[in-house]
Amino acid sequence: MELSVQSLADLGNMTGRVALITGGAGHIGRAMAAALAEAGADLCLVDRNGEALASARAELHWAAGNVSTHQIDLEREDEREGLVAAVRESHGRIAVLVNNAGFVGDSQLGGWVTDFAGQSMETWRRAMEVNLAAPFHLAQLFAPMLEQNGRGVIINLASIYGLLGPDMRLYEGTKMGNPAAYAASKGGLVQLTRWLSTTLAPRIRVNCITPGGLERGQPESFRSRYVERTPLGRMGREEDFKGAVHFLASDLSAWMTGQNIVVDGGWSAW
Numbered sequence: 001m002e003l004s005v006q007s008l009a010d011l012g013n014m015t016g017r018v019a020l021i022t023g024g025a026g027h028i029g030r031a032m033a034a035a036l037a038e039a040g041a042d043l044c045l046v047d048r049n050g051e052a053l054a055s056a057r058a059e060l061h062w063a064a065g066n067v068s069t070h071q072i073d074l075e076r077e078d079e080r081e082g083l084v085a086a087v088r089e090s091h092g093r094i095a096v097l098v099n100n101a102g103f104v105g106d107s108q109l110g111g112w113v114t115d116f117a118g119q120s121m122e123t124w125r126r127a128m129e130v131n132l133a134a135p136f137h138l139a140q141l142f143a144p145m146l147e148q149n150g151r152g153v154i155i156n157l158a159s160i161y162g163l164l165g166p167d168m169r170l171y172e173g174t175k176m177g178n179p180a181a182y183a184a185s186k187g188g189l190v191q192l193t194r195w196l197s198t199t200l201a202p203r204i205r206v207n208c209i210t211p212g213g214l215e216r217g218q219p220e221s222f223r224s225r226y227v228e229r230t231p232l233g234r235m236g237r238e239e240d241f242k243g244a245v246h247f248l249a250s251d252l253s254a255w256m257t258g259q260n261i262v263v264d265g266g267w268s269a270w
């Protein structure tokens with residue numbers, strides 16, 4: 001009996017496919033863009049930060065495929081709608097949508113990184129808009145394009161805090177925190193992934209990547225507590241996400257939908 005099995009190189013080849021990455025100018029977004037460009041994809045980087053978009057574009061000078069950038073604010077419904085025509089003009093179509101942009105706020109933002117009583121409805125709504133409403137809306141807006149070649153892909157970036165409750169002891173003595181809206185929006189995104197996967201099958205596959213915490217110059221007290229609790233003994237790095245996004249975006253995962261790949265150094269395995 002002769003089995004005809006495609007090579008890993010053929011299954012992983014993304015030449016001629018366009019991948020749109022929201023938050024494409026951010027840390028994980030850039031690493032995922034590089035991974036898909038290495039696999040031959042054309043890229044459409046979407047972000048609200050124009051300067052960061054320009055530098056992300058420059059970093060990809062070696063990419064063989066086309067790279068376009070689109071500066072929009074994903075909090076705005078009209079700008080999300082306008083993106084469809086802009087993408088049609090720059091690339092004609094997309095085959096992969098990566099919902100990676102996240103509302104992560106910062107310690108300066110009022111009503112966000114603070115105790116439960118101080119968390120505001122305004123930051124709750126903004127987090128829900130970027131982390132949950134925008135992925136829903138972009139999936140809806142781009143589904144007709146993604147369906148066209150019969151193997152469209154959507155990948156959502158969630159968080160371990162969409163799966164697990166926070167251990168607030170990690171943040172003691174720092175200005176860091178873990179707002180309810182972040183956790184709830186990411187938990188919603190994991191479930192939206194499942195909902196979309198059965199609804200859009202078989203022409204579009206929908207999966208999720210759930211990152212654990214990445215090293216970002218956090219205070220040493222936090223970092224050491226985090227690492228202590230992580231089986232693989234370190235925080236995440238941007239390159240840790242290259243394999244998962246390539247796997248999910250390409251035909252390497254052609255028989256997989258509705259799943260969540262947790263890339264967290266084993267944080268959630270205890």
Ligand SMILES: NC(=O)c1ccc[n+]([C@@H]2O[C@H](COP(=O)([O-])OP(=O)(O)OC[C@H]3O[C@@H](n4cnc5c(N)ncnc54)[C@H](O)[C@@H]3O)[C@@H](O)[C@H]2O)c1
Nearest residue numbers: 023025026027028047048073074075100101102159213214
């Ligand atoms: N860094 C971590 O430790 C970590 C952990 C778990 C999950 N995640 C998730 O991974 C994803 C990427 O995170 P990152 O660490 O690369 O973050 P990052 O802040 O480096 O990048 C996020 C990008 O999204 C863009 N963005 C934010 N709001 C936007 C908006 N309204 N419109 C358009 N663009 C917007 C930002 O400008 C930025 O370039 C996020 O969804 C985040 O929640 C990150």
